[in-house]
Amino acid sequence: MPYTEDLLKIWQRVIENFGDSMPRATIENMFYDIVVESFDGSVAVLSIHSEYRHSLIVKKYLEKIRSLISEQLGKQISLVFKYSGSSKYYIDQLKLEYNLPGGEPAVRIDPPKAYSGENKEEHTRPVSTLPPCNQEYTFSNFIVGNSNKFAHAACVAVAERPATDYNPLFIYGQSGLGKTHLLYAITNELIKKKPDINIIYTKSEDFTNYLVECLKDRAMDRFRQKFRSCDVLLIDDIQFIAGKDSTQEEFFHTFNALYEEHKQIILTSDRPPSDIKTLEYRLKTRFEWGLIADIQPPEFELRLAIIKKKSEQAGINIPDDVCEFLAENLRTNIRQIEGSIKKLRALSFLTGTDITMEMARGCVAELLGGAEPVSVTVDKIFAAVYKKYGIPKEDILGSRRTKEIAFARHVTSYLIRNITEMSLPNIGKLLGRDHSTIISSIDTIEKKLRTDKIFNIEIEQMIKEVNGH
Incomplete structure (x- = not known):
């Protein structure tokens, strides 16, 4: 298919042209696994496996992608963007349906028509039933091993029966081990079961910033109404409230109000409550009322399973010996593993070759810095x-x-x-x-x-x- 080959050749330049308006890391995370499926000379078909990023790209970037492809090709084209993770697609009432092979619908945008008076924003705003948390993180795609099975089981139990057995639930472990994934999974599971449930997910820094804003505006009633009326409160990185007297004071009363109303509280930290210096004793004791679950760095078998799963999701084939090499060397956290998969995919795509041990050694050396393989x-x-x-x-x-x-x-x-x-x-x-x-x-x-x-x-x-x- 010569037209498809033409699009494959220019695709990397299209993504690079986002560089003026977006950080490089954001570009790589957002677009790295978009697949060029076909191009017949007038309609380009792209796909992605992530439902969350499909929705986000449709909302914010799809028209720009279409425009950049048109610019590179020297002619206006239509663009079909397909979510390949399941048969479900977000389609606005004004969007057209484009019947792909297999009869799957997808979002399509066409070149702007002169004097049509159409609002492009109407064509690019997706419908979503979930709040702006990451919908691709679920219990089903959280890979369980000895190092995280206790925390995973606790989160599943909370999602099934909130505010009953484990309240509060306190999860701790170093960065990059899956704590935030579990928070999102709880959120998504609760919303699936009860769409009208009032859930607040926030980072402790945002909790503090909102508190400061309300104090400046003399609107503490607004703050208290927001945080004390929810059914479930999830706060990521709670250790950062330590040493902040006003934040600890307000969180203490928020915690008490929710606990007394039998509302679920879920907290994450990089250390157990007893190790958080300058955290008030009364908060430490409350954090220990429920269940404390830790996540340890993944063991070899879990790292290997994660590498194989992530490579499958990225649509790349990594030989078994290379998978084992990565699992043996990338021992600290899951983000290292994800970074290596992205790097290997990019190297394979840009060089047009299969993934080799030499590529993997280069990735490991780059990720580990001064550490020894x-x-x-x-x-x-x-x-x-x-x-x-x-x-x-x-x-x-x-x-x-x-x-x-x-x-x-x-x-x-x-x-x-x-x-x-x-x-x-x-x-x-x-x-x-x-x-x-x-x-x-x-x-x-x-x-x-x-x-x-x-x-x-x-x-x-x-x-x-x-x-x-």
């Missing part, structure tokens, strides 16, 4: 084992099975697994052993650690040495 850490483990037991890397990787070499091999397996979280099959490949042998090696060391205090100290010292402490 797993391969460097593994070399340090071999060096630490040699320093302690006098067994060189060559013997650990070799076929000799003396008692001393076998023990050093067990220790190496244990350290690689616990320091790098490399998968067991990959440790086996690295050491030239099968999966069951690696499991046996790690079990041997764990049993010895349970009974030998001196050995415990030795292993701790080796871990500190490898980690540079």
Whole structure:
């Protein structure tokens, strides 16, 4: 399809032309996974898998995209923008339906007609039944693992029975682990069950800013009416109210009013209440009235599942060995993983090649900055084992099975697994052993650690040495 190829060639230039009016990060987040489906010379068909961003792009950017494509092609074209996530599309009463293959409707905008008197805004404003929270975050696409299953279960329970068992619900964990995703998921689930429910989702900074605004306007009744009349209050990053006396005072009374009326309160933080310095004691105790759930950094298996799911959503194929490499190296948070997927997709698209290990290594180096990739850490483990037991890397990787070499091999397996979280099959490949042998090696060391205090100290010292402490 030559026309489609023409559009593919100019698509990157079209997106780059947003650069004068939008930050680069916003452009990448908003448009990175738009797919050019077809172009017949007069009508371009684009699609996106995200219902939320489909609605936002239709509302704010669709006419500009059509205009930029027309400018690049040197002629006016019509644009069809399709939401590919399901059969549901937001179509305003003034929008036209364009029957795509398969009979799915989508939003279409045509070139402006001279002297038509039409209002373009009417053609680009979508219908939405949800408030301006992120509708693409749901419980169904939250990937659950050991590190987050307790917090996920608590949020599901609150969405099913608000203000009953867990009130308040306090979720904590470092940035980028999915706390906000869970807040949005609760919101979307509650609205789906009860569309007229009064929900307020806000960040603590916005709570403070609105309080200051109402204080300046001498309109505290407005503030109290807003926050004390809701059915569910969700506040993200509540730790930022610490040290702000007026904000803490007002939130204390807001909390009490909602709690006494059996309204659900959900809070997130980067630390548990007891660790939030300069937070008033009376607030700390109230935050502990209900349920406190933590989210830990994702374990290897969860990181791997997230990488595969995110790559599927982005419409790209990442080989299994590259997925495992990313999961082994990107251990801090989910945002790192999302950043790597976006980068790999862009590299693959711009170069016209499949995703390779070399691309992944470049992404990891860029994301980790000064941090070391797993391969460097593994070399340090071999060096630490040699320093302690006098067994060189060559013997650990070799076929000799003396008692001393076998023990050093067990220790190496244990350290690689616990320091790098490399998968067991990959440790086996690295050491030239099968999966069951690696499991046996790690079990041997764990049993010895349970009974030998001196050995415990030795292993701790080796871990500190490898980690540079």
